[in-house]
Amino acid sequence: MLGGLLRERGIPLVPYSTDFVFSGNSTRPYREDDGPGSLSVYGETKLKGEQLLLATGANAIILRTSWVYGVRGSNFLLPCCSCSTSGKSCASWTTR
Numbered sequence: 001m002l003g004g005l006l007r008e009r010g011i012p013l014v015p016y017s018t019d020f021v022f023s024g025n026s027t028r029p030y031r032e033d034d035g036p037g038s039l040s041v042y043g044e045t046k047l048k049g050e051q052l053l054l055a056t057g058a059n060a061i062i063l064r065t066s067w068v069y070g071v072r073g074s075n076f077l078l079p080c081c082s083c084s085t086s087g088k089s090c091a092s093w094t095t096r
Contacts, residue, residue, distance in 0.1 A: 004056045015050075017064045021064065
């Protein structure tokens with residue numbers, strides 16, 4: 001439904017998805033032309049959502065990412081917040 005409305009109005013969309021659509025067994029970083037192979041219901045449902053959106057013909061680019069944020073554990077947001085409150089510079093990772 002949302003994809004169709006956006007298509008009709010010419011509104012682009014960049015939704016966030018997850019690297020969980022892949023198995024995680026690759027020996028190299030994933031590329032956009034790699035086929036999915038989720039090992040979880042979460043990854044399968046995210047993939048299905050991507051497919052349903054793209055099937056509407058919406059002007060959409062799926063942004064698959066990982067390790068962005070969370071309330072506990074190690075993730076990308078926590079070190080950035082720590083750096084910003086301490087006044088230190090924050091390095092970023094590109095292979096995660």
